[in-house]
Amino acid sequence: MTVLILTSEQDVTADMAVVELNAGGIPVLRLDPAELPGGVGVSGEFAHGAFHGHLSVGGRVVSMGGLRSIWVRRPGTPASRASAASAWLTEEATQTLYGMLRCTDARWMNHPDAARQARHKPWQLWLARACGLPVPATLITTFPRVAREFTERYPDLVVKPVSGTHPGDNGLAVPTTRVRPGEDYRDVAHGPTLLQRRIRKTADIRLTCVGERMFAARAASGQDTDATDGIVDVRFSAGAGPWRPVAVPRRIADAVHGYLRRAGLAYGAFDFAEDTDGIWWFLECNQSGQFGFVEIETGQPIARAVAQWLAGEPLGPPLDPGEEGEWTLGGAEHG
Amino acid sequence: MTVLILTSEQDVTADMAVVELNAGGIPVLRLDPAELPGGVGVSGEFAHGAFHGHLSVGGRVVSMGGLRSIWVRRPGTPASRASAASAWLTEEATQTLYGMLRCTDARWMNHPDAARQARHKPWQLWLARACGLPVPATLITTFPRVAREFTERYPDLVVKPVSGTHPGDNGLAVPTTRVRPGEDYRDVAHGPTLLQRRIRKTADIRLTCVGERMFAARAASGQDTDATDGIVDVRFSAGAGPWRPVAVPRRIADAVHGYLRRAGLAYGAFDFAEDTDGIWWFLECNQSGQFGFVEIETGQPIARAVAQWLAGEPLGPPLDPGEEGEWTLGGAEHG
Numbered sequence: 001m002t003v004l005i006l007t008s009e010q011d012v013t014a015d016m017a018v019v020e021l022n023a024g025g026i027p028v029l030r031l032d033p034a035e036l037p038g039g040v041g042v043s044g045e046f047a048h049g050a051f052h053g054h055l056s057v058g059g060r061v062v063s064m065g066g067l068r069s070i071w072v073r074r075p076g077t078p079a080s081r082a083s084a085a086s087a088w089l090t091e092e093a094t095q096t097l098y099g100m101l102r103c104t105d106a107r108w109m110n111h112p113d114a115a116r117q118a119r120h121k122p123w124q125l126w127l128a129r130a131c132g133l134p135v136p137a138t139l140i141t142t143f144p145r146v147a148r149e150f151t152e153r154y155p156d157l158v159v160k161p162v163s164g165t166h167p168g169d170n171g172l173a174v175p176t177t178r179v180r181p182g183e184d185y186r187d188v189a190h191g192p193t194l195l196q197r198r199i200r201k202t203a204d205i206r207l208t209c210v211g212e213r214m215f216a217a218r219a220a221s222g223q224d225t226d227a228t229d230g231i232v233d234v235r236f237s238a239g240a241g242p243w244r245p246v247a248v249p250r251r252i253a254d255a256v257h258g259y260l261r262r263a264g265l266a267y268g269a270f271d272f273a274e275d276t277d278g279i280w281w282f283l284e285c286n287q288s289g290q291f292g293f294v295e296i297e298t299g300q301p302i303a304r305a306v307a308q309w310l311a312g313e314p315l316g317p318p319l320d321p322g323e324e325g326e327w328t329l330g331g332a333e334h335g
Numbered sequence: 336m337t338v339l340i341l342t343s344e345q346d347v348t349a350d351m352a353v354v355e356l357n358a359g360g361i362p363v364l365r366l367d368p369a370e371l372p373g374g375v376g377v378s379g380e381f382a383h384g385a386f387h388g389h390l391s392v393g394g395r396v397v398s399m400g401g402l403r404s405i406w407v408r409r410p411g412t413p414a415s416r417a418s419a420a421s422a423w424l425t426e427e428a429t430q431t432l433y434g435m436l437r438c439t440d441a442r443w444m445n446h447p448d449a450a451r452q453a454r455h456k457p458w459q460l461w462l463a464r465a466c467g468l469p470v471p472a473t474l475i476t477t478f479p480r481v482a483r484e485f486t487e488r489y490p491d492l493v494v495k496p497v498s499g500t501h502p503g504d505n506g507l508a509v510p511t512t513r514v515r516p517g518e519d520y521r522d523v524a525h526g527p528t529l530l531q532r533r534i535r536k537t538a539d540i541r542l543t544c545v546g547e548r549m550f551a552a553r554a555a556s557g558q559d560t561d562a563t564d565g566i567v568d569v570r571f572s573a574g575a576g577p578w579r580p581v582a583v584p585r586r587i588a589d590a591v592h593g594y595l596r597r598a599g600l601a602y603g604a605f606d607f608a609e610d611t612d613g614i615w616w617f618l619e620c621n622q623s624g625q626f627g628f629v630e631i632e633t634g635q636p637i638a639r640a641v642a643q644w645l646a647g648e649p650l651g652p653p654l655d656p657g658e659e660g661e662w663t664l665g666g667a668e669h670g
Contacts, residue, residue, distance in 0.1 A: 037477045037525055045485070046460045047472035056478075082525070089526055091498040096475055096527035099455030099497070113448040120434030125381045137382035140431055142372045143391075150380070162434070163426040190372055190417070191424055192431035 002027040002062050003310045004055070004106070007073035008034070013292040013303070014073045020307035024315035031057040034076025036093050038083065044100045053100045067106040069310045072115065074288070107266070109309060110287050114264035118287040121162050121194070128282040131258040132251065135282050136273075137197040144185040147195060151179070154197045162194050164284070199281045204240065205272035207248065208291045209260055210305040214253060217294045218246040218274070243297040252280055259285065266309060337362040337397050338645045339390070339441070342408035343369070348627040348638070349408045355642035359650035366392040369411025371428050373418065379435045388435045402441040404645045407450065409623070442601070444644060445622050449599035453622040456497050456529070460617075466593040467586065468617040471608075472532040479520040482530060486514070489532045497529050499619070534616045538576075540607035542583065543626045544595055545640040549588060552629045553581040553609070578632040587615055594620065601644060 003026055007014045014030070021028050031040050035057070044053035044064070053064030078093035079085055098112060110118070117123065122140055129135045139150040140162055151157060157179040178198060185193075201221055208215045220241035248256075252272075260268055269289025272280035291302045308315050338361055342349045349365070356363050366375050370392070379388035379399070388399030413428035414420055433447060445453070452458065457475055464470045474485040475497055486492060492514040513533060520528075536556055543550045555576035583591075587607075595603055604624025607615035626637045643650050 037527065041477045041524075042527065043474070043476035043478050043481050044457055045472075045474045045476075046457075046464065046470060047474075049464055051461050051464070079526075084525055088498075092496060092527050095455050095498045096457065096477075099457030099459075100475070102452065102455060102458045103461040113452055116451070117437065117448055120430050120437060122379055122381075122431065122434030123437045124434075126386050126438040129381065129384055129386070135381060137380075139378070139380045139382075140435070141378035141380075142376045142431075143378050146378050146380075161427060163423075163430045189376075190419055191414075192372065192377065192427050 001068035002029050002066055003069050003071065004028075004062075004067050004101075005030040005071045005073055006033055006075035007071075008032050008076050011074055013290060014071075016292065016295070016303035017071070017307045017310070020304045020315060021311060024307065024311060026307075026311045026315070027062075029055060029057065029060065029062045031055065032076045032081075033078040033093070033097055034080040036078050036082075036097055038081060042097055042100065044096075044103075051100075051103050053103065064100060064104045064106075067101075067104050068312055069107045069109065070101060070104075071109050071306070071310055072112065072288075107312065109266040109306070111264060115287050118263050118265055118268070118285065119163075121164065121284065124285055125282075127259055127262060128255075128285070131262065132255040133259070133282040134279055136199055139195045140192055141195075142189055142192050144188045147185040147188045147193060150195055151183070151185075154195075155181070156198045157195045158198045160194050160196070162192050164286075199273040199275050201273040201281075202276055202278075203274040205246070205270075205274055205280055206243065206289075206294055207252075207256065207270040207272065208289070208294060208300075208302050209256060209265075209268045209270065210302065211266055211309040212257070213305050213309075214248050214256065215291075215294065215298075215300040215302050215305070216246045216248045217243040217298050217300065219243050243294055245298045245300055249280070263287075267306070336403035337364050337401055338404050338406065339363075339397075339402050339436075340365040340406045340408055341368055341410035342406075343367050343411050346409055348625060349406075351627065351630070351638035352406070352642045352645070355639045355650060356646060359642065359646060361642075361646045361650070362397075364390060364392065364395065364397045366390065367411045367416075368413040368428070368432055369415040371413050371417075371432055373416060377432055377435065379431075379438075386435075386438050388438065399435060399439045399441075402436075402439050403647055404442045404444065405436060405439075406444050406641070406645055407447065407623075442647065444601040444641070446599060450622050453598050453600055453603070453620065454498075456499065456619065459620055462594055462597060463590075463617040463620070466597065467590040468594070469614055470617045471534055474530045475527055476530075477524055477527050479523045482520040482523045482528060485530055486518070486520075489530075490516070491533045492530045493533045495529050495531070497527050499621075534608040534610050536608040536616075537611055538609040540581070540605075540609055540615055541578065541624075541629055542587075542591065542605040542607065543624070543629060543635075543637055544591060544600075544603045544605065545637060546601055546644040547592070548640050548644075549583050549591065550626075550629065550633075550635040550637050550640070551581045551583045552578040552633050552635065554578050578629055580633045580635060584615070598622075602641070 003021055005014055009032060018028055036042060041056035055062050077090055078097055079089040082089055125135050125138055137154055141147055158176050159179050160176040203221055204219045206217045222240055256270060265287055269286045271283040273283055274280055295302045338356055340349055344367060353363055371377060376391035390397050412425055413432055414424040417424055460470055460473055472489055476482055493511045494514050495511040538556055539554045541552045600622055604621045606618040608618055609615055630637045
């Protein structure tokens, strides 16, 4: 039974998990949908009441019936590297590849439908609250008047994009920024605006979840968070400390498990802001969030946990036992 | 409790259902996401453990908590008519609108995730067979050799696009076409190709499903289906007869109910080919298929059934009792 990994060629994070799978003797097929058709071939026959599908890459052919799991890491757009690339060919290749993979019994990390749903920020905030996570008061609106009223109730606010992406679509993120007093909200009418009560944070928390396992890391905030140019985003903050492993409070662990279960996610990277009372405030859950930087700084064996989940069976002793160490209440059962 | 209809301004099929809802006294809010932001406004607040969302169009404001159902008919792309339209603004507006609607208790026709899954043709063929519908032997492949072997086993084939769309993206459909003997399959390597055993059909069947209700219509095939230029698609055939109501065989009704249940669809338009033995062969299920032309030719009250489902309660006597008539085994319970 093979693990299928859909990702681009340059993906060192995927490499980390592949090393573990190889060491455990688990067959892996790695391919980039961008290469279909071309370097990647696909075939499926529906006849005599049965479906038989095959994938081919680099001369190797694997039966879809023999897939144990599918890791949707960072796949390219289907057919984007084809000799006759077009929007139409992309649609044909997308439906062919993902349509057939949906017919298999393989486990998904993450299923495309769950992944798509999980990207909606308003739904994330709603689900987090429903699962018992603390969520800062948030407004998303196209009404300038409503934005002004919200500011009166919550004077200390940050603003960020709803989708978390950058207008220039250049791979950069937009930093979360403090709202200046007396802000003019007229432009809110031209695009949905997300305003959120600012958490006076002492640290950023990244909680990486792999199946039932959780790896929490904490980066203490810099001294002068309040004194800078208004950017409060850890990704842009020079003062943030290094990532260090941290224990997960039981209530948070239970709430996060509930979130993942209701969202149908096998993987999720949660961002929290820790306040001066030690409360973890939910900011977002990225269903395809990176974990390489956390693993490198903390030594937490996240890639190994991913490999374990994909394998669906014990992988034998860790490659480097000295770096094992899982910071979760329920971890001992799964480690 | 309001029915929300997401569709473009010009949508006479939606008009048909709106007339029924209006006659039944059910409040309707109709809007095109293309007008967000601009003609359409949206606002949602997440605070004190609750979510409160509002939609606004034409000066009318409706609470999202008061939505009974959402009909995703033919919505425009969010923000596509905005003054500062961009791919980024579309992403922001999409996540805002659909992200908030996902937080409501409203019933969907159809839920976006179910709709997306249902579009995958390979998955349709697989599910149809799993539910017990007859499916013609089908191959989807990028391997010329596999295509040639399939032709040897099934010499009488048709070819059609996997996605059902046209390469020119001009709103036209690609007709289903017979494969010529001795076809050169080398180009299969450049794009996934769908080959299907041709059904020697006596009629086309359109089965329109609305919740638990079914409306079947039959159009007898023209005399010279085999003698023409190879196009066997009813949409392009001059010889096809008019659409007439027809009874649904019990086995088909049971299988189709199973299909809709497993697909999570509240609406689906099934296309079958009826062969000389009277067998209905599954060709596809379009989760957003048109029904206006069937209703007009057959008099089947499909728009009324849609309105009834959206209302979720009896709508009173039909507008034109003379045209009632539902051709389904289970219809009497729901009519």
